[in-house]
Amino acid sequence: MTSRVGVVQFPGTNCELDVIQVVEQLGGTAEILFHLESALGGVDAVVVPGGFAHGDYLRTGAIARFSPVMDAVARHAAEGGPVVGICNGFQVLCEAGLLPGALQKNAGLKFLCEDAVLRVETTDSALTNMATVGQHLNIPINHFEGNYVCDPNVLARLRAEDQVVLRYVDNPNGSLDNIAGICNAGRNVVGLMPHPERASDALLGSEDGLVLMQSILAACGQVMSMPR
């Protein structure tokens, strides 16, 4: 059965076509979920892609979280369905309360578009089930607000429950504990700042993102363990 991935599109989203292209390159099918939709149309997994939803006005993700589609995404997540937020999508998932913490401005106070080396910290997530713990992945980052922060209790829980999915080998943005990606307690909702879809072809310089995109497809159809 082909995996069906819904890719959320807010006004200002700009990575939706890139994500769709890579999903299709891997044999999945992908469709746009416009922000005004109130149902997901039966997709197996949801990707909230990168961009500048609603211009990032007010605060990244602050307006997008109120879109009708986000209610449907939250229901999908609550049912254990895979949801992955990439870059701006990670920010939206944090604003929507589907993931803990927040993303603030990079420590250098500049936008950063460059390669980053990531270390896979767990394979028990909708984003990393095909990867290997300790594996290094060369995947670009592209953000101004990618500096992950959370309160000490949350950080302690993320560590204790193995919810840090990816860490930077060389922290580019000041993220707490070198965090590049985290998952929820149910391990079906994952957010990461780097762009795996941009590391999808040797011609572009790296294919290291494919294992993450494949993991999303592999997670399709599996209802992961329910949130605790």
Next chain:
Amino acid sequence: MTAEPLHRALGMTDDELEAVVDELGREPTHLELAMYSVMWSEHCSYKSSRSHLKRLPTEAPWVLVGPGEGAGVIDVGDGIAVAVRIESHNHPSAVEPYQGAATGVGGIIRDIFSMGARPIALMDPLRFGSLDDARTRYLFEGVVSGISGYGNAVGVPTIGGEAVFDECYHDNPLVNVFCLGVLPHERLVLARAEGVGNLAVLLGASTGRDGIGGASVLASAGFADADESKRPSVQVGDPFEEKKLIEACLELLDADLAIGVQDLGAAGLSCAASETAAKTGAGMDVDVARVAKREPGMTPVEVLTSESQERMLAIVTPDNLEAVLALCERWEVRATVVGRVTDNARFRVYDGLFDALGVPGVNPAPPHGDAAQDASSDREPLADVPIESLGDGPLYHRPLAPPNDLHDKQSDDPARELAARFSDGADCTVELLALLSSPNVADKTWISRQYDHQLFLNTVVGPGRDASVLRLQETAGRALALAVDGKARFCALDPRTGARLAVLEAARNVACSGARPLALVNCLNFGNPEHTEVMWQFSEVIDGMAEACTALGLPVIGGNVSFYNESRGADIDPTPVVGVIGLIDNLKTRPVGTALTSGDRIVVLGETRSELGGSEWATMHGLRNGVPPIADLDTARRLHELVAALVVEGVPSGIHDCADGGLAVTLCEMAIAGEIGFQVNIGGALSCFSESASRVVLSLAPDREQVVLDRAADAGVPASVIGKADGTRLTAEEAFDVSLTDATTAWRDAIPSLMAAVVAH
């Protein structure tokens, strides 16, 4: 004090006013005069440059749309075309660097999608004063932030560009913006208002008082200091509004709901509404009551000349209006019917007539503070002019003459002074390190990492290389190589040769990616055209560019002229910037990079002469005279063909164009990229730092050396083996010897260190 006559306050001469009176057979109304003043401005009418621009070659079988439209369009095969345009936003950026640069990006993107093309790449050639100066750092930081802030958010990747620092741009930075879009042939649209009764729908942002007179006041008049009082003439950009406009307009065209779309740029609604109709011989009526206004109390003059950003005009049939409005609503894009195509070849402006006549659409709610419009408004036009007269501005044949000191400057060869200081065998390691840390030569990653350069998964080679390479996924394996270059110091010494050298360098950069050049766009940045020597420079540059383009078979498919660039009371160096688009027929693997490979032989193609006029090294020593390097067009063409063929065949393991700082700098950049040293013999300092044109350095596996030498001999291209890549030291016999670490540090840290200094505001 007597009040200045209105036409002069609007930037028009007495003669131009007289021409308007002749055209109309009466005195113009205030609104009419305001419209003529912006439409006949230098910026919109090209009145000083048109007579020269026609000498540029513009035709080739693959050119689908040449100069004069929103963008040039070329066929790249497989039913796919690319639309390209370059534009300047110099004066706004001098006044307000962030918004000036941001709105420059926004404007050029609208030009591209108005042709039906999806914008997929930006490049930014930039010029600033010396980075040692605090205000320059403020301008530099602001411009880069503006490009980053707007370009990233609007979702068009910035895949390359260049930054040059020279005293002559101290008060007047140059912000040139290049944009490329891709489209299937059948989606190509030209902004045309045809069909009596068809409607002009204004899309996007509301119309405010920002940017009024931008074309005439900011871009077309003497520009002394960065003038705070001109700040209100700079517009403010909203990339989110523009992103929605891109999606809405491309959907409108895909669904065949619009006959054409035109962006509102310089001269705002006056220009967009009149141009679209004038091109078909039709007329246009506009009703200002239908325009959504941002502020209360806006007059018709303000509405017609506002340069508020993120607005487009779509021409639609009445039958499609409902569908157009629905599509726009889905994208949260405001859409109001503001105009109607007529058959009277006149441009007429009304206030409130459309409701009275029952023209489809409604008056938008007035801004807070304005009373609702009275439906029984005056039916007399506020303006009523022959439509083609607005776009048919005056044509000036301005006097031109070479500067008086030209001969003295040219005969003062900096090589004499430099030879005296650096005799053969003198160590020039210190000179090399100074060059590597010159902001003109140094690593520009500080800039490019602030730009999203990867969106759309097309970027095979991003910023920082000879050319950027984009794969065209809509085709069967084709790719584009793109380079932007300008050689102002050469143009200052000999504008004709300097223009040739700019074309050659951009074409050579494209060749180093294995591409053959297909087309060129130019952005011509000059001083005050009322100065005879500036017009002489302009004329010479056009001739030099025409010669080089003809020799290389490169059509000029679009361009932009920016006059009145002046700093500290002097005209800037003539700065023609060119963008060359090259095509790679079948890109299967990543094109070879610039890195040296350990054990490789190093070969130089092309001839090195003692040519230091206008070079980075001479300028570093305060020597700004002499003549630029020879620009032999035939040699260049043969070199480009040879280089592109070698790259396509995968012969070299590394390749790099030789330009600023000469062979010494080129070799160091290749060493830094490959993290490997070299040992070469390239003569003394004068040949190390000579900037002779048409040279390329190759890193070759030893068994490929003879092949390349033979191929070069066959092509009539000089070639010499200069040494090998090995070890951790960069050594040129009798010239310099430096560690890879020191060279890398000098090159990589220069700009970040300068920018770590406190930025003055």
